[in-house]
Amino acid sequence: MSEAAVPLVDLSESREGPGRAVAAEAIRRACETIGFFAVTGHGVPQDVIAAARREALAFFARPREVKMQTPQPPERISRGYSWLGSRGLAFSLGNRTPPDLQESFAMGPVEPAPAALDGTEDARAFFAPNVWPAVQPGLQPAFEAYYRAMAELSAHVLQLFATALGLPRDHFDAEIDHHTSTMRAILYPPPPETVEEGQLRAGEHTDYGTLTIVRGDDVPGGLQVRTRAGAWIDVHPPAEGFVCNIGDLMMRWSNDHWLSNLHRVALPPAEAGNRARLTFAFFHNPNADALIEPIRGFYREGEAAKYPPARFGDLFLRKHLSAQTMKAAQGAGA
Ligand SMILES: O=C(O)CCC(=O)C(=O)O
């Protein structure tokens, strides 16, 4: 039950020089075993994080009818406000659970769609305009600044992934230059007096994309990851750091040598008191038209590809939508 199972990687020397290889090797080991690692020395200014947090808490404290002025659009893409009871992450695995005890506010790319996607389904799904609450003009700039900082950090970590996979460091660069990442601020309120059987703050799931970078409050009722032995262990973020995990796409790219691992957000025990928890989760995704094909140079001797090549846009739309409705769950698990 050692919590050292989620290793800590200091990124402060990881940009150039011998520190790059050291960080890449630590990340390789983490991705092969638990699929999670924590980072410090990431270079994201603490005031960017603090401003986004402040704006999120102010937004979630507003009356429901105000928050509902920027609802998640009916197409179920990750924009705007999702109210308590409207999502269930375990649905994406086809599990029938009560909905998650969380409300959230999501955004997508800050840059417009590249011209090559003009008029396509990808442009509509991945580059749908963001929605911003008119009552709180400070939220947009704070969230955009945080999103940009996360995108930059992701690009750096993906270069370390390339090195860790034995590839040139710029291997993924051309697949992420019009990335379709989303970010979600999530508020887990204090649990109600009665919760339904099997109800959690976030049901067990794997993430869908390349890399997720999470900043969640380190309070009871927090993030847990499943070890290969089947135990759920608490993941404590380092002070001023982030928790990173890889998603299904990196697992697919690595022909399953890397693990996109199950995780969840538990309910706090009753004695922990009535505490809410705030999380910022940045879900890094590649370009809509990135071709995800198991990386051959990385195969072990004689190994065959476990997946056919597939466009990211097609893979994602199948799984993401199933997190939202049980009806669509048949196609999940990609
Ligand atoms: O709140 C957290 O720490 C993690 C949330 C999460 O795993 C998700 O939203 O995908």
Ligand SMILES: [Fe+2]
């Ligand atoms: Fe997750």
